Amino acid sequence: IPIRLADYRPADHLIDRVALDISLDAHATRVTATLNLRPNPAGQRGADLVLDGEDLTLLSIERDGVALAPDAYTVTDTSLTLRQPPAEPFTLTIRTQIDPTANTRLMGLYRSNGVYCTQCEADGFRRITYFLDRPDCLAVYTTRIEADRGEAPVLLGNGNPVEAGEAGPGRHYAVWHDPHPKPAYLFALVGGRLDRLGGAFTTRDGRAVELGIYVEPGKAERAAYALDAVIRSMAWDEKAFGRIYDLDVFNVVAVSDFNMGAMENKGLNIFNDRYVLASPETATDADYAAIEAIIAHEYFHNWSGNRVTCRDWFQLCLKEGLTVFRDQEFSSDMRSRAVHRIGEVRTLRARQFPEDAGPLAHPVRPQQYAEINNFYTATVYEKGAEIVRMLRTLLGAETFARGMDRYFADCDGTAATVEDFLAAFAAVSGRDLAAFARWYDRPGTPVVTVAGEHDAATGTYTLHLRQELPPGPARKESAGETDAAPALVIPVALGLVGPQGVLRDAVSDRVRDGVFVLERTTDTVTFRNVPVAPVVSLFRGFSAPVRVATEATEADRLILLAQDTDPFNRWQAAQDLAMAHLVAGSRPESQRPNPDGFVTALGRFLDGEALSDPAFAALVLTVPSESDIAHALGDTIDPDAIHQARDDLRQSIGTGLFARLTRLRDDLSDPAGTPFSPDAASAGRRALRNVALDLIAAADPQEGTARAERQLAAATTMTDRLAALSVLALIPGPAREAALTAFAERYADEPLVLDKWFAIQATIPEDETLDRVRRLQSHPAFAMTNPNRVRSLVGSFSAANPTQFNRADGAGYDFLAETVLALDPTNPQIAARLLTGFGSWRMLEPGRQAKAAQSLAAIGARPTLSRDVSDIVGRMRNSG
Ligand code: ARG
Numbered sequence: 001i002p003i004r005l006a007d008y009r010p011a012d013h014l015i016d017r018v019a020l021d022i023s024l025d026a027h028a029t030r031v032t033a034t035l036n037l038r039p040n041p042a043g044q045r046g047a048d049l050v051l052d053g054e055d056l057t058l059l060s061i062e063r064d065g066v067a068l069a070p071d072a073y074t075v076t077d078t079s080l081t082l083r084q085p086p087a088e089p090f091t092l093t094i095r096t097q098i099d100p101t102a103n104t105r106l107m108g109l110y111r112s113n114g115v116y117c118t119q120c121e122a123d124g125f126r127r128i129t130y131f132l133d134r135p136d137c138l139a140v141y142t143t144r145i146e147a148d149r150g151e152a153p154v155l156l157g158n159g160n161p162v163e164a165g166e167a168g169p170g171r172h173y174a175v176w177h178d179p180h181p182k183p184a185y186l187f188a189l190v191g192g193r194l195d196r197l198g199g200a201f202t203t204r205d206g207r208a209v210e211l212g213i214y215v216e217p218g219k220a221e222r223a224a225y226a227l228d229a230v231i232r233s234m235a236w237d238e239k240a241f242g243r244i245y246d247l248d249v250f251n252v253v254a255v256s257d258f259n260m261g262a263m264e265n266k267g268l269n270i271f272n273d274r275y276v277l278a279s280p281e282t283a284t285d286a287d288y289a290a291i292e293a294i295i296a297h298e299y300f301h302n303w304s305g306n307r308v309t310c311r312d313w314f315q316l317c318l319k320e321g322l323t324v325f326r327d328q329e330f331s332s333d334m335r336s337r338a339v340h341r342i343g344e345v346r347t348l349r350a351r352q353f354p355e356d357a358g359p360l361a362h363p364v365r366p367q368q369y370a371e372i373n374n375f376y377t378a379t380v381y382e383k384g385a386e387i388v389r390m391l392r393t394l395l396g397a398e399t400f401a402r403g404m405d406r407y408f409a410d411c412d413g414t415a416a417t418v419e420d421f422l423a424a425f426a427a428v429s430g431r432d433l434a435a436f437a438r439w440y441d442r443p444g445t446p447v448v449t450v451a452g453e454h455d456a457a458t459g460t461y462t463l464h465l466r467q468e469l470p471p472g473p474a475r476k477e478s479a480g481e482t483d484a485a486p487a488l489v490i491p492v493a494l495g496l497v498g499p500q501g502v503l504r505d506a507v508s509d510r511v512r513d514g515v516f517v518l519e520r521t522t523d524t525v526t527f528r529n530v531p532v533a534p535v536v537s538l539f540r541g542f543s544a545p546v547r548v549a550t551e552a553t554e555a556d557r558l559i560l561l562a563q564d565t566d567p568f569n570r571w572q573a574a575q576d577l578a579m580a581h582l583v584a585g586s587r588p589e590s591q592r593p594n595p596d597g598f599v600t601a602l603g604r605f606l607d608g609e610a611l612s613d614p615a616f617a618a619l620v621l622t623v624p625s626e627s628d629i630a631h632a633l634g635d636t637i638d639p640d641a642i643h644q645a646r647d648d649l650r651q652s653i654g655t656g657l658f659a660r661l662t663r664l665r666d667d668l669s670d671p672a673g674t675p676f677s678p679d680a681a682s683a684g685r686r687a688l689r690n691v692a693l694d695l696i697a698a699a700d701p702q703e704g705t706a707r708a709e710r711q712l713a714a715a716t717t718m719t720d721r722l723a724a725l726s727v728l729a730l731i732p733g734p735a736r737e738a739a740l741t742a743f744a745e746r747y748a749d750e751p752l753v754l755d756k757w758f759a760i761q762a763t764i765p766e767d768e769t770l771d772r773v774r775r776l777q778s779h780p781a782f783a784m785t786n787p788n789r790v791r792s793l794v795g796s797f798s799a800a801n802p803t804q805f806n807r808a809d810g811a812g813y814d815f816l817a818e819t820v821l822a823l824d825p826t827n828p829q830i831a832a833r834l835l836t837g838f839g840s841w842r843m844l845e846p847g848r849q850a851k852a853a854q855s856l857a858a859i860g861a862r863p864t865l866s867r868d869v870s871d872i873v874g875r876m877r878n879s880g
C-alpha cells in the first residue's frame, strides 16, 4: 500500500524531550527511552498514541512512573499503541532490548568490524526504540551510552559531551546532550575501539569547535585529507552561505559496513570508510575528490537538512537537492569550475537521465512511495540540485543569496516543505514561482528542439524553440499531463558564435545576462546585428536538465569546439561530434561516417591548449560512455554493436593522434621525486596522461601493454597504477593476469583497494567475465555482508559492464537476479539497489528484453520478498 503526499497529516502527539540510556552489548543491548509527550494542538484530539517499532523486544513500559496495565497498550511487529493517552503532558518510559550483532540490514544499531554504530535515516530509529519515527517530530535528545571499556573505549553521541565515568566493573559511560531539536533520523551513536585524528576550528562568531575524525586503529594518518576538507567546508559555508556551526564538537566516524555514502547525524556524521580514508598509496584522484565532496555534503546538511529539516519524506529533495547544489558549489570553488561542471553533467546523464527515461522514473518530489529507501535516487539528489541551480540562474546570484538567507531565517528549527523553500525566494524577488515549481512534480527529461534561421537582408537570426516531454514511462506517469501539460520554466543560457569567435554585437531584447527563459511550449527569439549566418551555442553551462535537439552540422560543432567562450559547450561540441559517429556506428544498417574531420579537430585542439588545462583536455578526449550511446539511441539496443562502435572510434582517435599522444605523455610526466599532491591541477595532468595511454592502447594494444606495464612498475600514485591496470585489463593475455595477481598480493590487507581490483575485473568486456565474477565471489576478501564489496563486484558488473551484463544468453541477468535474491533476506536495501541494474531493460532489443523479463519474473515469484525489492521489481515489470 503506497504512502501518499496528499494524505499528510500532522502527528497527533509531540515529543519535546527524549532521554535515552543505552547499554551496549553485542547481543543484548538494553535501551531505556524516557519520552516527554503531549497532544499536538495541530493533531486529532483524543487519538491513540501509535509509536513505530521494529525488531524490538519490549521489556517494560511505564506512564509517569507507573507500569502500564497490559490492556492499556498493544504491540505488533511494527508498532506500540497506547490507548486513550492523557490529554495533558505525560512521560513514557520504555525499556527494550535489541541485538546489534544480528542486525544485517545495517539500519538502526548494528556492529561493523566490532564497532557499534547507527544508521537511522530514513526509518531506522524505530529499530532502536518505540518512537514517532517521522521527520516532523522534533525533540531535544540527551543520550547516556554505557559499554565495556575494553570493547568500546570511545563513546560518541549527538551534540556536546556532558560527562563520562565508570559504570561498574569493566564498564564506563558517556552522556551527550544535543540542544537543537531534531527528528529521530538524525540520531546517532558510536561505540568502539577507534583512533582519533583531532583538529580545531573557530567559527566567525568565536566558537571554538573541536573536530575529530575517528577511524580503525592505525589508520589516523589516512584521515588527514578528510579533516582538512571539514575545515575548508566550515570556512566556505560561512563565507558562501553565511552558515555558522552551532555545537562545540564536530565528529566524523568511518565504518566499513555502510549501506550508503555517509550520514549527516547532528554533530556526529557517520561515513562509509571509503569516503574518509585516503593515502597516496591507496586512493585515486577521484577518491580524493569524492571525499572532499561528501565531507562537505554531510557538513552542509547541518543547516540544509538539520536546522531546517523535512516535514515528510516526500520533501527529501528539499534537503538533498539543495545540499548537493551546495557541495557542487564548494567543489567548484576548490577546483576548476568548468571541469567540475562537466563532471556534474556527466554524472547526471549517466545516472539520472536513464532513470528518468526508464521504468523507475519519478518526480523530484514523488507523490507516493511504497518504500522510501528506494527514493534516495539520482533524480531526488542530482536533478534536485539542478532545480536549485536553475532558480539561481533565473533570479540572479544576488537575489538567490538573499532568498537562501530568508529560507534559513524563516524555517530555522522547523520541518519544512518545497513550498516553504520557494516562498522565501518569491518573497525576496517579488516573483511568482508557481510555474517554476512544476519542475518538482514532472518526471521525465524534457526535450527542447531548436531551429534557427538567418536573414542576411535584415541581419537578424531567429531561433524557434519548443519544449516537450518525450513519450515513455515518465510521460505516462504524469497522467493526463501529457501533450497539454503546462510548460516548464526553462532557462536557456545561449550566445551566437561565428568561425572567428563569439558574436558579441548580436543582441536580443529577450535575452538578459545571456539567458533566455523559455516559459511556453513554443517561443521565438530574434537577435539583431548578425550579418552572417552564426552557430548558436545553447544551454551554456548546461543551464537546464534537458535534452537538446538541433539541426547542428559537423561544421557547426567544429566551430563551437574551437571558438565558443563557454568551456562546457566546447566540451559538449566534442561529445556531440563523437556521438554522431557512435550512434551511426551502433546501427547495423547505417553507414559509418568518416571520423577524420573530428580526429583532425581534436589534434588541433590538443596542439593549442592541452597543456594549458590538462583536466579539461582529458574530458574533451574522453569518448561518450556505452550507456550514453545507448540512451542517445533510445530503443532496440544491441550492447555489442555499441561497444564495437566505441572501440572503433577510440582506435581511430588513437591512431590519428598517436604521435601527439605519446609526446603529450612525455610533456606531462612528473620529474622524478615530485611529491604527491591531490590538488586539481596535479590530478588534471594525471588524467590527461592516462586518457592518452588508453587511446594509445586502443590504437596499438602491444605498445599499450608495454607502456602500461612500465607505468604500473614505476607508478607512485594509485591513480597511475589503476589507470595502467585498467588498460591491461582490456587486453587479454598473460600480462593482464600477472598484473592482476601482483596487484592483489600487494594490497591483500587493503579492502578499499581490493574493491578497485574487483571492479576492474567485473568490467572486462569478455565472455569469460561472468565466470570470473562468480569465482571472485569466493575470494577471501569478498563478503556478501559488506556493501562496498558487493557494489564493487556485482554492482560494477551490472552497472558498468554493458556487454557482459546484457549477454544475449541472459546469463548476466540470471546472475544479478540470483544475487538479489540471495541478499534480500539479510540486506534488502542493498538488494533493491542492485536490482536497479535492470533499470533500462525496456530499451533493449527484443531477444535481450525477453531474457531480462524472465529474470525479473523469477525475482517477482519469490513469495517472501522484502518491501524494498518487491517495490522495485513491481515498478520495473509494470512499466512499458
Ligand atoms: N542523508 C544521507 C545523505 O545523502 C543519505 C542517507 C540515506 N540512507 C538511507 N538508508 N536511505 O547524505
Ligand code: ZN
Pocket (backbone or CB within 6 Å): 297, 301, 319, 320, 323
Ligand atoms: Zn545528503
